[in-house]
Amino acid sequence: MNSIHQTCLTRRNAIGGAFAAGLCLGADRVFAAGDTFSDASRPRLRPLPTDGKTPIPLLGVGCAEKFPLRTRAGGGGKEADQRHAAEIIDFALKHGVIWLDTGYGYHGGQSEPFLGRTLKKYPRESFILSTKMPTWMVKKPEDGPRIFEDQLKRCQVDYFDFYLLHSVSNKSDFERVYEKMGVLDYLIEQKKKGRIRHLGMSYHGKSDFLDEVLTKYEGLFECCMMLLNAMEFTWNKDGPNLPKVAVKHHVGVLAMEPLAGGRAAGMRGEALDILKKVHPNDSAGRWGIRFAASQPGVMTVFSGMGKLEYLKENIETLSENFKPLTEEETKTYQEAMAVFMKNPSIPCTGCAYCVPCPYGVKIPQIFAWYNEWAQGGRLPSDKEGDKNDSQDLRRRFLASYYNKFKAQERADRCLACRKCQVPCPQWTFRISTEMAKVADLVAHVEEVYVKKGGVIR
Ligand code: SF4
Ligand code: SF4
Known part of the structure; x- marks a missing residue:
């Protein structure tokens, strides 16, 4: 039996009450006495494709640059920001949003240690933690093991539920880092030791190379994170093929940047009017989250959620009541996006992997x-x-x-x-x-x- 699945069945005793019920729903539905959750107060669960039963929440917390660890969320300083970010994590965990995704370089390296400090008070089995090997930082074979060990220490855990190869985009980098330098073998060894429960990758390349690598390593990678938003699909015509390739290989799709770094949520004017005609009460953000979750094979949608209100809206959108966009709604959303994008913009998601610029350019x-x-x-x-x-x-x-x-x-x-x-x-x-x-x-x-x-x- 899979580790997370086991967790579901045992964790209720460890923590008890409605909090435990937030995790253990869906196929393995377990209700605690006095459960106060309504259908709209926790994300829907979808099974991990590799075993067809491990329940995975449809919404996860992305702890990259949009996560409010810095003052941009109006926190008013480092400590206040961290308090605010911790409140968001607490609320998320209480409402079944138990997958927290981080990365070595997120927030200038502060995201992993922050999660380590914040999650310490929770039983290890009560959350799903994923982080990533920063492919571009691996210059020699020893870098892989060094970074991985550092990540365990920073996160204060002895295993990662999911561990992703970060930003895989082309054959030469994949071969150089993961094959020739032996980093993939090292990670497979960590999986055998139980320090990694599931391997995956975050992917930014073309669909034919994704197909090639998933064919070569059939069964090894269990999830693949990719950009799934309507803006991305406009710029990158190959984008809609990526989730289809993952589905072909029974790999769970993880949607990143469902709102294109927040830009899709900022739709206004004529474009927003198109959406409001169909659903007057729905925000552009809700449309974007629904669009991402409606793509083939999506297991979890990760959103940065800098404010509690965004988290609440996303939980409601991706709850048991979630309905994928219909064909008609998809057309409406794409039409609105086309109007929104009439004015050309730069497809930067704000991830900040590129900083610092040695010359100080912001x-x-x-x-x-x-x-x-x-x-x-x-x-x-x-x-x-x-x-x-x-x-x-x-x-x-x-x-x-x-x-x-x-x-x-x-x-x-x-x-x-x-x-x-x-x-x-x-x-x-x-x-x-x-x-x-x-x-x-x-x-x-x-x-x-x-x-x-x-x-x-
Ligand atoms: S320019 Fe920088 S912030 Fe924008 S997508 Fe590239 S790495 Fe991310
Ligand atoms: S100087 Fe220009 S090209 Fe070089 S790191 Fe800065 S922004 Fe990038």
């Missing part, structure tokens, strides 16, 4: 700033008669940029060294190329603004 922040202006249809234009041909708009655009970024952090400081490109999992764009475009745009807007009589102080 890479994810600059792209997020640019996307906000682009997707809101507010980029200044100098075409006569265009609604955005306005000095007021140029002034606001420039002020926003110069107030947000110090001189040494701006796009024009990029020297195209490409150091950031290696860890970036998004192969559909080049960071330095996009950075140059942002720098050129700002320079051009400034030139036009000044030419038309504007003053830069």
